Amino acid sequence: MPQLFRKIRELRSFIKTVRCEGNSRTIGFVPTMGYLHEGHAELIKLSKLQNDITVVSIYVNPLQFGEGEDFQRYPRDLDRDLALCGELGVDIVFAPTDEEMYPQKPQVRIEIPGLTDILEGAFRPGHFNGVAIVVLKLLHILQPDRVYFGEKDYQQLKVVQRLVEDLSVQVEVVPVPTVRDKDGLALSSRNTYLTQEERESALSIYRSFLLAQRLFSGGNRDPQVIISAVKDFISKHPHVKKIDYVDIRDEELRPVEKVEEGHRLLVAVWVGTTRLIDNWRFSHEEV
């Protein structure tokens, strides 16, 4: 079983000791909100492969949830997560309390104009401020050599990469491709909210990506045409309540006038009472 830490101070002193054993061992870090699934497992496996020590944090960060969002409802099961981390060979799990992470409410505000105020940031004001603060805190506490983020939360990955570069954080940010269920649904802890019928409607997201990719492969380069087709396709499904956005952006999430390989299709859709996000990378390869 992994070693479980609840306190920053104890974790810090343990890591200091461990790091100095042998010839400066490398630390890989996988930050999560727990309720781990195969997507997290991919991050962990890669960290195990690339580092001497793997640390997983499990913390549902209140700061990145807006009012009326699903902070209370977000699924939590530490025992199950610990068991899974044990199976995967995780060395250290850090599961702090809110009191430990935020003895007082942070007053700092971190923004990246043009990046934290679009897409998710436009629909979830303050979300990326919360993400930026918790990620910087965790990176400061752990000082890992590498940190792993899933491409499922593509905008979050971009925000973290920008922060790390702009602030010279001494860590390598490693992106990991989205893991999908056999039916194409991107793995997410929030999928547990879905009823079987809603899940069927949620599959429209992945299927709309295949549609978009077919349009692209067929020579269509107009973002508006592809966006409209995706919106039309998704909105036809019975449990789709609302589409927050469907957008196509370049790799750095800048607007594009012409779709090219490497550009991203990004969507946020309400299925029942569940908000799902997903994204797709346009490619010239066969799907």
Next chain:
Amino acid sequence: MPQLFRKIRELRSFIKTVRCEGNSRTIGFVPTMGYLHEGHAELIKLSKLQNDITVVSIYVNPLQFGEGEDFQRYPRDLDRDLALCGELGVDIVFAPTDEEMYPQKPQVRIEIPGLTDILEGAFRPGHFNGVAIVVLKLLHILQPDRVYFGEKDYQQLKVVQRLVEDLSVQVEVVPVPTVRDKDGLALSSRNTYLTQEERESALSIYRSFLLAQRLFSGGNRDPQVIISAVKDFISKHPHVKKIDYVDIRDEELRPVEKVEEGHRLLVAVWVGTTRLIDNWRFSHEEV
């Protein structure tokens, strides 16, 4: 002579080596914009006393200067600084180029509402964003155990303390009292801008502090009365062109209705073409 580094990568690998020699040696860090004076020397001496290794950075950070400010004019003399660092026993000097520090312009924006938008922040928009970014970058690059800031730039000290706390940066922020010339003028690299006559007018700042302290010691607790007296006193002097602000705040720079021990009188004054800042801590002790 101290070891001089121009490149982040070389500094990082040197520090890694040095830190691992012996039983985890501590690193003290004194960030400066160079043109060192006795004030910096105090920071360095304290760092020498408290740490195994002392690092001084010398970098005139363009990001914290506004348009039309004195970035170009700011005094620079690396040879003189290196010699002084040598005399003081500094181990490492880090003097990066702009290209090294900012291969591209940072896009992140860091604010602390109620702290970075008052006093200096109100008169120098973007100043503390630039300070926050460069300080975080330097702390990330060096990962020191302690970092030293002069109380002369009191608001800067508070901004850094807040950042370190909110973001769990693993460093102890050590404040060092302002060093004054025999005539009371707070040491600042910008004092070199002053003519002899302007310097005489600049002394009104320190003398107004003594006046304010006398009012406080005499039982006056009304911030507005003290502020008016200070403004009147300073503005009478011939080379004083403009007073940006005179304010009294508590230790955390919150507004106050009643002056108490530990509260701070803060001023920003234009003397000739030179903008000077200084501050005073109210005390019940004899001056």
